[in-house]
Amino acid sequence: MTATATAHKTRTGAPERRGRPNRSGRAGYLFVAPFMIVFAALFLVPLVYAAYFSFFREQLVGGTVFVGFENYTRAFGDAELWTGIGRVGLFFLIQVPFMLVAALFFALALDTGLVRLGRFVRLSIFVPYAVPGVIAALMWGYLYGPDFGPFAQLAEKVGASAPDFLGADLMLGSIANIVFWEFTGYNMVILFAALRAVPSELYEAAAVDGAGPWRTAWSIKIPALRGALMVCLIFSVIGSFQLFNEPNLLQGLAPTVIDSSYTPNLYAYNLAFVGQEYNYAAAVSFILGLVILVGSYVFMFLTNRRSRS
Amino acid sequence: MNPRLSRRTAAKGLATALAAPLALGACARDKTDHPTSVTRAQIDEAMRTPTEITFWTWVPGIEQEIALFEQAYPAIKVNLVNAGQGASHYAKLRTALRAINGAPDVAQLEFQMIQSFAITDDLLDLRPYAMEGLEDRFVDFAWSQSTGTGGEIWAIPQDTGPMGMLYRTDIFEAHGIEVPETWDDFAAAAEALHEADPEVFLTNLAPSQGAFFAAMLWQAGSDPFAGSDGADLRVDLTSETASKVAAYWGDLAGRGLVSTDADFNDQWYQALNRGKYATWVAPAWAPTFLTTAAASTSGKWRVAPLPQWDAGAPPVSSNWGGSTSAVMATTDKEIPAAVFAQFINTDRESTETMAFDQFLYPPTTALLEDPEFTGQELEFYGGQEVNGLFAEISDTVSPDFQWSPFQDQVYADFTETVGTAFTQRTDAVAAMGEWQDRITEYAEYQGFEVTES
Numbered sequence: 001m002t003a004t005a006t007a008h009k010t011r012t013g014a015p016e017r018r019g020r021p022n023r024s025g026r027a028g029y030l031f032v033a034p035f036m037i038v039f040a041a042l043f044l045v046p047l048v049y050a051a052y053f054s055f056f057r058e059q060l061v062g063g064t065v066f067v068g069f070e071n072y073t074r075a076f077g078d079a080e081l082w083t084g085i086g087r088v089g090l091f092f093l094i095q096v097p098f099m100l101v102a103a104l105f106f107a108l109a110l111d112t113g114l115v116r117l118g119r120f121v122r123l124s125i126f127v128p129y130a131v132p133g134v135i136a137a138l139m140w141g142y143l144y145g146p147d148f149g150p151f152a153q154l155a156e157k158v159g160a161s162a163p164d165f166l167g168a169d170l171m172l173g174s175i176a177n178i179v180f181w182e183f184t185g186y187n188m189v190i191l192f193a194a195l196r197a198v199p200s201e202l203y204e205a206a207a208v209d210g211a212g213p214w215r216t217a218w219s220i221k222i223p224a225l226r227g228a229l230m231v232c233l234i235f236s237v238i239g240s241f242q243l244f245n246e247p248n249l250l251q252g253l254a255p256t257v258i259d260s261s262y263t264p265n266l267y268a269y270n271l272a273f274v275g276q277e278y279n280y281a282a283a284v285s286f287i288l289g290l291v292i293l294v295g296s297y298v299f300m301f302l303t304n305r306r307s308r309s
Numbered sequence: 310m311n312p313r314l315s316r317r318t319a320a321k322g323l324a325t326a327l328a329a330p331l332a333l334g335a336c337a338r339d340k341t342d343h344p345t346s347v348t349r350a351q352i353d354e355a356m357r358t359p360t361e362i363t364f365w366t367w368v369p370g371i372e373q374e375i376a377l378f379e380q381a382y383p384a385i386k387v388n389l390v391n392a393g394q395g396a397s398h399y400a401k402l403r404t405a406l407r408a409i410n411g412a413p414d415v416a417q418l419e420f421q422m423i424q425s426f427a428i429t430d431d432l433l434d435l436r437p438y439a440m441e442g443l444e445d446r447f448v449d450f451a452w453s454q455s456t457g458t459g460g461e462i463w464a465i466p467q468d469t470g471p472m473g474m475l476y477r478t479d480i481f482e483a484h485g486i487e488v489p490e491t492w493d494d495f496a497a498a499a500e501a502l503h504e505a506d507p508e509v510f511l512t513n514l515a516p517s518q519g520a521f522f523a524a525m526l527w528q529a530g531s532d533p534f535a536g537s538d539g540a541d542l543r544v545d546l547t548s549e550t551a552s553k554v555a556a557y558w559g560d561l562a563g564r565g566l567v568s569t570d571a572d573f574n575d576q577w578y579q580a581l582n583r584g585k586y587a588t589w590v591a592p593a594w595a596p597t598f599l600t601t602a603a604a605s606t607s608g609k610w611r612v613a614p615l616p617q618w619d620a621g622a623p624p625v626s627s628n629w630g631g632s633t634s635a636v637m638a639t640t641d642k643e644i645p646a647a648v649f650a651q652f653i654n655t656d657r658e659s660t661e662t663m664a665f666d667q668f669l670y671p672p673t674t675a676l677l678e679d680p681e682f683t684g685q686e687l688e689f690y691g692g693q694e695v696n697g698l699f700a701e702i703s704d705t706v707s708p709d710f711q712w713s714p715f716q717d718q719v720y721a722d723f724t725e726t727v728g729t730a731f732t733q734r735t736d737a738v739a740a741m742g743e744w745q746d747r748i749t750e751y752a753e754y755q756g757f758e759v760t761e762s
Contacts, residue, residue: 059756060428060715061540141575148579252574255517256729260721273400274717275751276429 054282071283080261081284085241085291087172088263092240092295095176100232102180103187104225108217110188111195122192126185133182137249140178141166144253166254175246183239187232194228195221230303234296241292244269264288343643347437355644361386362645365402366417367394368467368632370667374653377662381652385645395419399717406431409639414646418635420454420628421520421716423463426635428539428714433636435462438647446655451672453708455633458538464633465654468669470592471703472524472615472626475599478691479609480509480587488613492557495616499566502587512588513580514562515572516728519720520629521590522558527627527710529554529618534713542714542757546745552738553618559730559737569732578602590615592629593670593699600689607689612698626705631672670699677703713748715755722747 054071058064075081109115110122128136143149144165155162165174198221206216244265251258251266260274261267264284272281364375364387375387390413392401399422405412406429418426426432439462444452451466476488484505489495499511515521526533531550536543545551561567568585570577580586581603589595596612603610615626634650636643653659655673663669664676676682683697713719722744730740745761752759 059754061756138575145576145579147570147576147585148583253571253576255571255724256732259725259729270721273396273403274721276403276715276718277754 050282051286053279054286056279058279060276067279071280072287074280075283075287078284081264081267081287084261084264084267085288088241088243091172091176091243092237094173095179096233096236096240098176099180099184100187100229100236102184103191103232104222104229106184106188107191107195107225108221110192111221112213122188125188128182128184129186131182133245134249136178136182137246140174140181141250141253144174166250166257168257171250171254171257175243175250178246179239179243183236187236190232191225191228194225198224226303230300233299233303237295237299238292241265241288241295264291343433343437343638345437347644352438352644352648356382356648357384359384359386360642360645361388362414362640362642362649363388363390364415364634364649365390365392365398365413366634367391367398368417368667368669371653373662373666374659377656377659378649378652381656382645382648385649387649396717402426406637406639412637412639414640414642415634415636415650417467417632418464419630419632420451420466420469421523421712423455423633423635424457424712424714425716427457427461427463431638432463433638433640433643433647435465435636435647435650436460438644438651440651440655443651443655446674447672448674448677448703448706450628450703450706450708450710451631454628454710454712464635465650466672467632467634467654468594468663469672469703470594470628470630470670471699471706472528472590472592472629473595473699473702474588474590474613474615475595475610476588476613477584477586477606477609478611480584486587488611489616490614491620492616492618496557496561496566499561500564503566509584510568510586511566512590513568513570513572513577513586514558514731515577516569516732517571517724519723519728522554522723522727523710524592524627524629525554525558526551527707528615528625530625530707532710534711535709536760537711537713540757541760542752543760543762544713544745544748544752545762546741546748548762551741555727555737555741559740562731562737563734565734582606592631593696593703594630594668596687596690596695596699597668600687608691610690611693612690612695614698614702624702624705625707626702627710628706631670670696714757715751718751719748722751 055066055068056064057067057070106125110118115121131139143151146152146162146164146166149162149165151165152162163170165171202220202224203216206220211219242265243263247258247262247266248269251262258266260270265288268281268284268288271277271284362385364371366389372389375389379385379387392398398417402412402416406426423432434457443462443465447455447466448469451469455464455466456462474489480486480502481488484502486498486502487494489498495511502509502511529550531545531548531554533544533546533548533551534542535545558567562569568580570580581589581599582605584606589599596610599610600607614624617624634654636646636650640646653663657675660671660673660676664671664682671677671682677700683700684694685696686692687695726744726747727737727740729735730737749759749761
């Protein structure tokens, strides 16, 4: 009720300003100009340039020619690209639910205020996110090590053999584990912040109605987190499909498991900087961007429809 | 705000953006606009004119050689940039060269990368600037790697890596293994050692180390890209000799007699320190590298020549690694850049500093014949005269080995074909065919005329 009341007030106040709409319009442009300039220079121009670039083919021998959609048709038939996209899709389906459920659990637990040393726990869960990805991958690379890693050593002590974390079968799971470790805290902070914004009247009303902590969590907190969860999910779609750092660093440990097209981003990078196929790399990047766009849209569409019904 | 003006500006901006790749392409072809002959007087004048040049390298301590140069030519100032090591250095260098903007005047290039940068017209031919008798200062194989098929001087050699074998004398003695002189002996030793101690391997065959495998091909006499020239690419990875090398290592890996761990990572350093590998088949820069990478094993290592294929014939070795200084075609300071590249790699004091302080293995005959250098006794190797041994090996390196014009791609394909066959214990000889197929496909896509043999 309060929200609609304020809206009415501003709406009634608006006509007074109608006399000089130009000035306020200009001021508005000025305010957004710094952002728009940087946005255009660092985002739009490179994007347009890359799109343009993807319609050419530059060869080591023979120079540059316009090829229209040839790079795109090649990409649509490129098994290496689609294997990579399938792989990160699988990664998304397995890793993200675990991570978001864990983040939700921690956020709810901390929000009850019953956890001892709440601030300390919150910080500890968040700390991995603050560790640079390079360091994290190096650290996990050591932990996974088949010869001298602690798991391997431990297994050897009890006369067993540790699973080959860096082998072809487990690699994706090992990477998922690193990402889980890195990003659970990050998602938890988003959810926790959203929970803090829930008005306390709702809790009071729930308490009056006789809801216990579980019922409050289920009927008030989780519905209140829908928007924040959506944000986390979209970030996760993007993060999963753009997976690069972790496989790129683990490649040094398992070069024959993580090949140059293990993830689509890694593939685009290698095409550009190893194979010098810049134009094709641009086309591959665009297709990856398209896949992410479609993926994000599908999720938003599905959740919106569900909430309406 | 005038909408017409802004629209016009936008259109102009867009037009510039649209024209950019074509402009880049055009500039790339214009980079060769440099003088074809330079007189002594012109050089002297240029070296007296205050100029700044930029040098990209990752060699630690190179400031010393730069200081010597600036002392000799006080008018020239050298700006040193470390743009990363190996692949990241090349990626940045390529980006800068393509942008025509921000590229260095002089850059470090490893031998195997010279042709890859020459094919894109990124290197300045140093013939017009070459000092007298330049060629004679360097060992043959270093010189032949730095020059083009048309006699162009693409780069000045800085250090080399003639191949030998570093071995753990304590492990050899503990299991009564003789130092192998031939590859047959080496295979027998691998089997004996594995039987004696399954935790220890005679050597490690790194599946992503295309450079090592190239050195193995080179030694055996396989020269897969021989005869390639410009747009004409020849590739032969299925010859009898190449197959022999692949079959040999594939067999050792397949029987589990050598380990197949990725190298130059923490695992590998630990393995070296803990004695998992009894040898490291490695070049002349390896002894210094090991001194810090496996510091805990000091005194236990010795160096021997590379095992041979043919016991009766004169010994043959090959090269792995080593670097050069190359002048970029984008420079407009050709003379100072060319003089600098030659100075640091030929000046007596500069080359001595590299050899004695930075432990770069020298390509200059003067140092390789210098008893002070060859007679150095290295404590890490139980007082062995390691430099002297490598100087002898350096004499036996065949100068006939040609690099492909896209060596980074060739190495990447190696890992995914032959390297993978080593780790998965599948047919390495068949993988050589697959390697060749990938190279052919890539080369044809890049516009080369490919001849497979």
